[in-house]
Amino acid sequence: MATIKDVAKKAGVSIATVSRVINNSPKVSEKTRQRVLEVIRELNFMPNIIAQGLQTKRTNTIGLIFPDATSYYFAEIIRGIIGVVQKQKYHVVISSSHDENDELRTLISMLQSGRVDGMVLMMPTITDSKFLKHTLKNFPVVFVCTNIKTSRSTSVIIDNFNGAKKVTSHLIEHGHRRIGFIHGSPNNFDSRERYRGYLSALANAGISKSELYEARGNFTEQSGFNAAMELFSQPSPPTAIFAANDSMAIGAIEAAKRLSLNVPNDVAIVGFDDISTSRYVEPALTTVRVPVFEVGEIVGKIILKHLSGEGGSVEEKIVIPVELVVRKSCGCKES
Amino acid sequence: MATIKDVAKKAGVSIATVSRVINNSPKVSEKTRQRVLEVIRELNFMPNIIAQGLQTKRTNTIGLIFPDATSYYFAEIIRGIIGVVQKQKYHVVISSSHDENDELRTLISMLQSGRVDGMVLMMPTITDSKFLKHTLKNFPVVFVCTNIKTSRSTSVIIDNFNGAKKVTSHLIEHGHRRIGFIHGSPNNFDSRERYRGYLSALANAGISKSELYEARGNFTEQSGFNAAMELFSQPSPPTAIFAANDSMAIGAIEAAKRLSLNVPNDVAIVGFDDISTSRYVEPALTTVRVPVFEVGEIVGKIILKHLSGEGGSVEEKIVIPVELVVRKSCGCKES
């Protein structure tokens, strides 16, 4: 591989001049610039990015830390981010993590080892935010679906609260009073917020909350199935269920079918996220659409903003609006 | 951020010794090792990975180039790769690309700029393999779903041919003779291979191929819908359709419904991939299961093998077996 020295020698100039050409410095005459460019082409030279990084302290790389889970959700967010930052010549390195310790370890190593200029963190179950705030001091970060604030961060979060409130209210409008809730993974930010929205809708309607109608899942279809089974086994089971995500709602529909309960007549079931399968289940799932790809694009833009130095003017928090998608599983007729 | 110099000074040793401690060199006494380790902990020191890379010429990074598409397929492969290589302290940088030029540009820049030690390339529509072979000479690469051979590569490919043959033969066993095929994106390797399998099954059964029963799609649901509409408009339309992937098969089912054709009675429809939605469509889709996550893991292991230097013993080509998944859309009864 050709280095800047080879180019300099062949073009008969110093390496400084070659460097200036590479970096479009105006302080080089047109004539030499052309000569150097020609040699660069001949030798197929590309500046070694590692050496550049050592000097300039910039890697043009953004680190992403995401949960290790099969998920349309994460995949689309990542796609959105990559699309945006790649246009600005940034690269993206992805780490996935199984648990919080894992996450923090990777995070710190990426940070301290100088591998990335900024990071995108998707750690929906983070608990030790104090430690995080300390290690991320003055480092550009965007948090996705986690409401944390550090000295140079912004949080991009879904409007879980209002989405959940809307879809729960919709069930109430259908006349339901005994509405069950299936929680997502413990400590998960989205799940907690959706639960708050659910409670708020109940409160608005003057329905007193009953823990009898709550069950715990972990966002998987199987857990939704189990949770629904549990709810259905109550003495007076709920007539409607709101699951904290679509996968669990689909599991709940399976559970209803298993017990020969008709959805939506015997029990209405709704979810959250609008994953692609939701259109196709029988009955089609009423849910809340999250514009996942767009979230990724926004996240990408924000991290670029942080990195471009205009630190002061970056938003601290962005809330992504969310849309009710009415299909059949709530009891609405064909539209 | 603390550097090796700071550590050396504080521990009262030379930077060489610190370096030796970092790299677990045996040539350092237990006593000094402990002292240095303590200082490292105190100062929260981590070696700068960029500087290390400049010296050692290794970045501990693997580059992935993937098509920019929403796809369970790609997402799972990537997840599989990350899971495996992360365990060996490798990082992963992902680029997505819209078209072939795009791909090649990114590829070359990653390569020449010294950013990655090896690459995973998913370029199912690559045409200019000569150029590719030239620029990848002696560089560790694994191709996914592309049958190319360079001096240090291996190709990991799905057994598209046999999968397609099996599912087509299954339709033939159901008594179908007029079987349509919906192609995927033009030049796509998987699509071409699946087409070959389809033809082979027809030939085996003594059915002469008819271009009347072929239509072109691009792997999206919409394109499947359109292609199926085209097939159905023939004077004597096919009684069965094999779409080159599940998304298009699902589109085809929609098309059948639009024309009030019963699936599978009026027309049987099958796909390929077994995406998660396929279980849920009505009727549930008969298809070919591709163990996508496992493909990712295999790819990860192979690239690690290439990088670990045991170059000679790495397979040139790995074919992933594939499994027929019989559901209802082919005409089979409830199992």
Place this chain on the structure above:
DNA sequence: ATATCAAATGTAAACGTTTACACTTTAATA
């Protein structure tokens, strides 16, 4: 022709590591 100044170019240090080689200490052997 000379002095002045701007523009162009070159020199060399710096970035934070690794590592070959040289040197010093320690321990073992005669």
Place this chain on the structure above:
DNA sequence: TATTAAAGTGTAAACGTTTACATTTGATAT
């Protein structure tokens, strides 16, 4: 005790860039 080998440590160059500063070149004004 003197000699030698082994183990431990340090010195300095190297990796491929960028960039402050110094130097050279060329043009312009006198």
